[in-house]
Amino acid sequence: MEESNPDLETFRQQWRAEVSARSKAGDSRESSNLALSQNPRISHKQDGSSKPLSSRAVVEDEDQDEDEGEDQDFDGGRTTETHTNSMGETITSVPELVDVEGHVRTGRSHEPRSALEHYEKAVEREAQGSLGDSLNHYRKAFRMDDRVDLKYKNKHFPPPAPLSSKHAVSDTSNNTATTTTSLAQHARSQLLQSVNELIAGFSGLKIEPVPPEIEGTPARPCPISSLPEEILTHILMEVAINDVAEFARLAQVCKRLAYLVATEESIWRRVCVGSEVGFGSMHYRWQTEISGGPILGDNFDLPSEEVTDSALAGGILSTEVLLRKVYLSSWHHMFRQRPRIRYNGCYISTVNYIRPGQASVNQLTWNSPVHIVTYYRYLRFFRDGTVISLLTTTEPAEIVHYLTKDHHKTHRNGEGAHLPSAVMQTALRGRWHLSCAADIPGADLKDAESDVYVETEGVGEKYIYRMELSLRSAGKGARNNKLVWKGFWNYNKLTDDWGEFGLRNDKAFFWSRVKSYGLG
Numbered sequence: 001m002e003e004s005n006p007d008l009e010t011f012r013q014q015w016r017a018e019v020s021a022r023s024k025a026g027d028s029r030e031s032s033n034l035a036l037s038q039n040p041r042i043s044h045k046q047d048g049s050s051k052p053l054s055s056r057a058v059v060e061d062e063d064q065d066e067d068e069g070e071d072q073d074f075d076g077g078r079t080t081e082t083h084t085n086s087m088g089e090t091i092t093s094v095p096e097l098v099d100v101e102g103h104v105r106t107g108r109s110h111e112p113r114s115a116l117e118h119y120e121k122a123v124e125r126e127a128q129g130s131l132g133d134s135l136n137h138y139r140k141a142f143r144m145d146d147r148v149d150l151k152y153k154n155k156h157f158p159p160p161a162p163l164s165s166k167h168a169v170s171d172t173s174n175n176t177a178t179t180t181t182s183l184a185q186h187a188r189s190q191l192l193q194s195v196n197e198l199i200a201g202f203s204g205l206k207i208e209p210v211p212p213e214i215e216g217t218p219a220r221p222c223p224i225s226s227l228p229e230e231i232l233t234h235i236l237m238e239v240a241i242n243d244v245a246e247f248a249r250l251a252q253v254c255k256r257l258a259y260l261v262a263t264e265e266s267i268w269r270r271v272c273v274g275s276e277v278g279f280g281s282m283h284y285r286w287q288t289e290i291s292g293g294p295i296l297g298d299n300f301d302l303p304s305e306e307v308t309d310s311a312l313a314g315g316i317l318s319t320e321v322l323l324r325k326v327y328l329s330s331w332h333h334m335f336r337q338r339p340r341i342r343y344n345g346c347y348i349s350t351v352n353y354i355r356p357g358q359a360s361v362n363q364l365t366w367n368s369p370v371h372i373v374t375y376y377r378y379l380r381f382f383r384d385g386t387v388i389s390l391l392t393t394t395e396p397a398e399i400v401h402y403l404t405k406d407h408h409k410t411h412r413n414g415e416g417a418h419l420p421s422a423v424m425q426t427a428l429r430g431r432w433h434l435s436c437a438a439d440i441p442g443a444d445l446k447d448a449e450s451d452v453y454v455e456t457e458g459v460g461e462k463y464i465y466r467m468e469l470s471l472r473s474a475g476k477g478a479r480n481n482k483l484v485w486k487g488f489w490n491y492n493k494l495t496d497d498w499g500e501f502g503l504r505n506d507k508a509f510f511w512s513r514v515k516s517y518g519l520g
Contacts, residue, residue, distance in 0.1 A: 115144035119152050202259035237267045268331035284436045287385030326446050339450045339471040341381045343520020347509035349377040389456045390427045430456030464491040483509035
């Protein structure tokens with residue numbers, strides 16, 4: 001028989017004790033799990049006290065464990081902790097949840113019922129990255145209320161309250177949050193102020209020179225910044241007389257020039273009363289014959305439009321009277337709003353229409369051809385009261401430079417057919433004038449001058465064409481750049497008959513500037 005080894009016996013005893021302890025712990029764990037399966041879960045607080053959960057919370061937690069296979073709720077961010085106490089029992093605890101009002105609650109939060117609650121829950125899930133649940137809540141919210149997004153915006157992002165002009169920014173002694181809010185509201189109020197108030201804020205500014213490209217080096221000279229106000233105004237007036245568009249674009253240079261362009265009434269008065277681009281060059285009765293010569297005989301007019309010279313003279317109100325009665329004593333406003341003809345370009349009407357064609361008799365086809373017809377009407381007005389009218393299929397880029405009196409004279413009676421400007425052979429001479437108060441009795445003074453009357457030569461010597469157009473504005477900032485048809489007639493001088501043309505396909509005229517015309 002082998003001798004006993006004391007070290008081996010000691011190891012065997014320790015091993016038996018450890019195995020026995022493990023078997024006892026396993027039996028106690030099984031009995032604890034059996035007891036927990038028959039009773040509600042126990043929620044342990046930090047002080048060691050337990051409180052039974054509701055059956056609804058238990059069912060929800062069990063369903064969640066079955067679906068996800070873990071003790072973590074990825075939607076709600078709530079986790080359950082499992083540990084073994086000193087008795088060897090396995091305890092599952094649910095952490096406490098604290099709502100926005102500071103109340104302690106356990107279990108899952110209440111389910112959303114209204115559309116707004118579903119929308120809020122969807123936003124919360126989307127922020128947490130749970131896009132599937134977020135989409136489901138969005139769908140439920142919009143099914144209940146299709147305007148729920150507006151309600152959410154009004155609740156969580158209300159519009160700022162309107163601020164008065166005397167609103168002051170909070171004192172620096174306030175906390176940082178209050179000061180930031182006040183500054184933001186003040187910035188919004190600045191954006192809402194009118195253009196006049198904005199321009200008025202430029203009154204005390206000066207023309208600043210361009211800063212140096214490299215810090216520490218001398219700045220470039222800026223002679224215009226040192227000019228007296230009177231000389232600067234005179235320079236701007238000369239610019240406005242030569243080209244009003246260039247004068248208006250000076251407002252983009254700096255705030256000081258923007259203030260002068262918008263408020264210097266002496267410049268706008270000179271532009272309005274002058275004959276370069278102002279109303280001094282407008283005509284409110286016939287100035288020439290249709291052929292361009294001085295008026296000698298009777299004018300062929302519509303019977304209802306016949307008025308005496310005294311009536312015309314009484315109906316043509318002076319610019320000064322209109323300034324006070326209609327245009328709020330503002331020369332700038334008057335130049336922009338009062339109807340006027342432009343000489344530095346031409347008015348173009350593009351006409352497109354579809355005409356059915358005829359199938360070829362030599363080919364077997366199932367469909368009939370369709371013709372898309374395009375032609376153009378051109379009107380160029382001159383300062384002496386004359387006008388050139390042209391109807392052609394030639395595109396504007398190839399014709400506008402030839403709409404001059406010299407080219408029309410060159411191609412009169414079909415001459416010069418070999419020249420590039422031969423399209424002027426079909427051009428017609430004419431005359432024009434604007435309407436006045438005597439032409440439209442009872443009309444508002446602001447609209448009394450908005451019509452344009454044009455008389456041109458006809459297809460033969462015995463005919464005269466008469467157009468009636470109305471000045472309109474097209475576009476956001478442009479004025480007096482559109483002529484709308486009101487009527488088109490022909491007059492037979494031999495039979496003294498009037499005939500009206502149909503305007504089924506004709507479109508309005510739009511003004512286009514031509515630099516080669518200069519001031520017209």
